[in-house]
Amino acid sequence: MFKDMTLGQYFPGNSFLHRADPRVKLVALVVYLVFVLLAKTACALGIVLVTMLTLAAVSRIPFSVLARSLKPVVFILLFTGVLNLFLTTGETPLVEWKFIHIYPEGVRTAVYMMLRLVCLVGGSSLLLSYTTSPLDLTDAIESLFGFLKKLHVPIHEFAMMMTIALRFIPTLTEETDKIISAQKARGADFESGGLVRKAKAIVPILIPLFVSAFRRADELAEAMECRCYHGGEGRTKLKVMRSRPSDYVFLLAMALLCAGVVLANRFLSFEVGVFTL
């Protein structure tokens, strides 16, 4: 059932990460992304990995749910791994067989790359999509980018559009479901035939859906007008985002970790056998 689908990946909870100010989380995410991409040595990557695992523990989101967020990137993960493994060249090959040469540098890059990707996806899921409801995210974006209003960027309008889009996703999925059933009941065939026929078969779904979306938009605009909506000017908010001291501590910790990664890159590297770590 489409109805039971939760929006995005938001996993309701009451952990520190769930309660943190979404603006702080957004900034923390940027810091996190920076140090994930900077990490070049084993120690630096270790810091990143520990950070991610700590976030996971703090969020109290079950491991199985977290693993699901990696599912869509498994292919990219393997692809990057294999590519780096075979295509990175060094001085003395580890394995030599016909046209295949594997160098220690290749193994290292492949492992690092895959680790980095896992941390990238896992960490951003934890910081944002799993612990921040789409509505909070919208508010955070509106507030963080509020300064753009001075440059005449319609940031309030963007935020309002996003709120409305989020509100209508379940309504329109349900409606699509209904229209598909109704046309199937009239003998429409969505399964057989080639690509052209299949594309044509979508017309009886798309047209009613568009007509209905326009009608809804029209009615919603009237309803909003009736409730005194006149743009973002002079608008106040029921929910005011507040950052608590703990949010700043969190941000500071992230910044320190970032510094740690930079230092580890610089000073902490050693050699194990043929590998430079």
Added chain:
Amino acid sequence: MSFIEVDQLSFRYHPTGAPVLQNLTLSIEKGSYTAILGHNGSGKSTLAKLLCGILTPSEGKITVDGMDTSDESVSLRLRKTCGMIFQNPDNQLVAGMVEEDVAFAPENLGLPREEIRRRVDEALETVGMTAYARHSTAKLSGGQKQRVAVAGVLAMLPDCILFDEATAMLDPTGRRDIMAAMKKLNREKNITVVTITHYMAEAIEADRVLVLDHGKLLMDGSPRDIFSHVAELQKASLSVPQVTELLYLLGKDGYAFPKGILHAMEAADALEAVLPKRALPADAKAPEPSGAPETDAALELRDVTVVYGEKTPFRTEALSRVSVRFPRGEVIGVIGHTGSGKSTLATLLNGLRKPTEGTVLLGGVDLWKEPKQMRKIRSRVGLVFQYPEYQLFEETVRADIAFGPRNMALPAEEIDRRVRDAASFCGLSAEELEKSPFELSGGQKRRAAIAGVIAMEPEVLVLDEPAAGLDPKGREEIFGGLMEYRERRGATLLLISHSMEEVARYADRILVLKNGRVYLYGTVGEVFGQAEKLFDASLDLPQITKLFLELKKRSLCAETDVYTVPYAKKRIGRLLECSKT
């Protein structure tokens, strides 16, 4: 000066088009409760939009609390004074969370946070939705969404709220809740309520009723006043409560009754004055509903269970071990609460959904024997969903009706014939066939959509609330066509409905579902004979049947198997005859 003053108002959507409202003059007092009645296309919704300033008059003038609605400079104050609730609950909620949606208007007004908080809490309290404050709006029922919409308007602290057919898309429970809210707002909060509707039950609750007909004011008075003019209302394609119609018909035969009787109890009082008391035979126990005979069944369900969300926390049984037979050629009414499994049942019958357990038999053959042939089955069991007009998509009505037959790969002449036949069943003229479906009126669209299913000439036709939201005349046209189709083609009809009057009038047999199980199944008489059980399932009886139950209690009439007005008139007429001689 009254709160709302409409003076010589005319309105047209296009400067050259026909006027939707003509020369309308009326006034509405502060703190009153007014119902505006009218058929589809009478201009009542346009009037609502004019009153709250979304539209402005073409000629004449409207003032609300002294503000001219055409005056742009007061528009914000006008909107704050006069809120509006629209028909479709889905299209007026802005935010994804209940309290944020209610806060929308006060946020727009730029109120301080504490004030917004206070108003949101109070508004939710008034409509009884406090417990849902932090819920997602998407998961509420239609009635609950509409209550949130009411709270959203209340948070502006308006003097007046307009309800534009706000109950038309709701189930009976939702409708009851919204009507209770209207009453409460008017009586306790002293808010001026204007409700626009074609449901008589809603108009009865008001202090004053205005009747619009083709853009003109036809009648203006108290509900009793208005409903004593039965003939005029019927001419304006509106209906009256069943007991009102009964007494009116008897009145035409020369019996005098007090005018404007609206409730079953009052009607019983009026009849008690003229009918002699009689010794009634001892109460025979009402026969148990007997299901359906073992004869030729068009469709049959055997031990069917449908489960949604298996292996998830959302697991629900929509139907549990349902076994029923639908005899060929009959009309079967399906009634039950929202969530009783009616819609699931409908999608099972043409293979849109596969039963989790059990079998569905069409003419004795398992529907799922050859899943590849499912499309053939779908042309044998036609399914008309609620609001089928939303599935129209072709350039012309003709092409749209032909969509089904075309999918059956019939020859061109045959498609042509079927389109013609289906159009004639549904009362669509040759001229309307060439129009775009999006140019038609609401009632015509509905009929075009139903024609699209009838054109497949199914032997079983399943209809989910085919007349929802239409005025009495529109309803009549739809059912007339359906009954004619059944007559001529010997088809079996399954009619899912919330209206007991409708089911009583058209069905041969009634299936009552409750929590996914067969609760009662039998002939109309057998099922309506189980009044207690129906009330237990929070279902109702036709008003006329309630009257006869009351008459029996007062030892005036022995029969209680009366479900339609013409039959009731015959019965009472005979009793009155006897008492004369």
